[in-house]
Amino acid sequence: MNEFELIARLSRGLPTNPAVVTGSGDDCAVLDFGLPEKLFLFKTDALVEGIHFTRGMAPEKIGHKALARCLSDIAAMAGMPDAALVTLGLPENFDPALIEKIYNGLNALARKYQVAVVGGEITANPGHIFMSVAVLGTVPRGKQVLRSGARPGDAIFVTGDLGGSILEKHLEFEPRIAEAQWLARHFPIHAMADLSDGLAGDLRHILQSSGVGAEILKTALPVSRAAKLHAKKSPGKSPVIAALTDGEDFELLFTVAGGDAVRLLDAWKKQFPKLKLSCIGKIVAAAGLVIRDQAGPHKLDAHGYLHFA
């Protein structure tokens, strides 16, 4: 049983109450506490030494990443973050200076987005550092963007370049809060997610939640320089596969009606001239994810290879 199967099993029959608008299964939970103009967003995300970072990395960047992951999820709902709690599990002989540097990185990002760090906990954790951040945010009532709203005919967009994040970007990425705010204010965004599990994985979450399929144009994928570098070191892995399957891009993946696509691309270039926006394909009615190139349609298998469909 893998992570996703276990989550599916645990997600059945979770306790709920009338405050829940959207429970588990999206980027954030959405809660209604009766505030006329706002709904609440609630999210937690963990960072484990040896898995999400190693002791040799700059501690400020580890703190940055711990909070930025949660902020990326808030962004993916078109929300704004308000407050954060930090849980820190520390091995026996932790270096206080290291912990302070982790906090410095986290606090710097919090200040940038006016997020209050309102406490947390420090506990022992044998062997390695475990960080967990919980974030509370808000979104204008009714303006939250879920994964479940994609419709056949939608254009699929992705910000930035994809793949090879492990080389550097996973520790330095900027949560796309400003971009998501602007998108939600100016266009009817049908579905949105942030890229944490890799484009193919996160797009599948949107497709399954929405009950649709997608066709991606291989040549339209914004393959990063890092993906090309990283692919060179991984025999059998092409840069395109890296862009499709590497995790932790933390870019925005979203869909809008096909008729809005050109207007959106034009407006984006004026608003965010430094950040690439790519239309990578379209939503279709038939379930499944198809990658198309000159040779025809391909399916991406579980091992990260493209096969003729």
Added chain:
Amino acid sequence: MNEFELIARLSRGLPTNPAVVTGSGDDCAVLDFGLPEKLFLFKTDALVEGIHFTRGMAPEKIGHKALARCLSDIAAMAGMPDAALVTLGLPENFDPALIEKIYNGLNALARKYQVAVVGGEITANPGHIFMSVAVLGTVPRGKQVLRSGARPGDAIFVTGDLGGSILEKHLEFEPRIAEAQWLARHFPIHAMADLSDGLAGDLRHILQSSGVGAEILKTALPVSRAAKLHAKKSPGKSPVIAALTDGEDFELLFTVAGGDAVRLLDAWKKQFPKLKLSCIGKIVAAAGLVIRDQAGPHKLDAHGYLHFA
């Protein structure tokens, strides 16, 4: 540098914003999002295998404890819990059945208090289980009870029996939500905290936050049967010292004006006939914690011994 010194150092200059009513340093953070009648409570708490539980313990109780610890903090602010997120770090060869049982215990407690479990995360954690729960709750605006409101002349109360929780109670305790709600509705509670670090430790937090001291009557301490049992196994540790210093009692510790004390005790007996409430001493102006017996006043030293003051 111990946990408290590190927290003090990290707590200086944390990022804040206008939503923060009370930041780190109390049982929960208190946030104001403009809801006319309510403020929000935000809390996170972690449970680490080998420290807070061991693999041999009933997994349902581990799940119960993980959520109950947070609910105890919500209770200590006189609040009600609304939603929870669960972070679960799992070793490589976790047993899915074990994880389901942990969730069953957590979910049962959530249902009892109408807490929605709205998601969370499962991640790898080499070597052992790490659980972190974040809870969002609410409190009627202005009715939150802080640690900082104790005044000289206040009577100090504690619910239940103290000490020896490690033998059983730490896995089975009931968060005192109903009791705290009733207290806050019927009496002006000056200060309140839940007992997680031991009576002496948590009372010191109240004293330091309030800028006062306390005199505890040794004979008034509600020493549990478990404290007596546990003290027998720990050479040099008396049951009274166990009641003063053992952690994880998860009872309520609070102060009211001395003039309210008798009326409160009478009303409590009618409302909660099965749960003991003890008046254990009084708040005084002079800083410090004094334990008084027939021989006179004593000070509790850092090693858990009583010395003549």
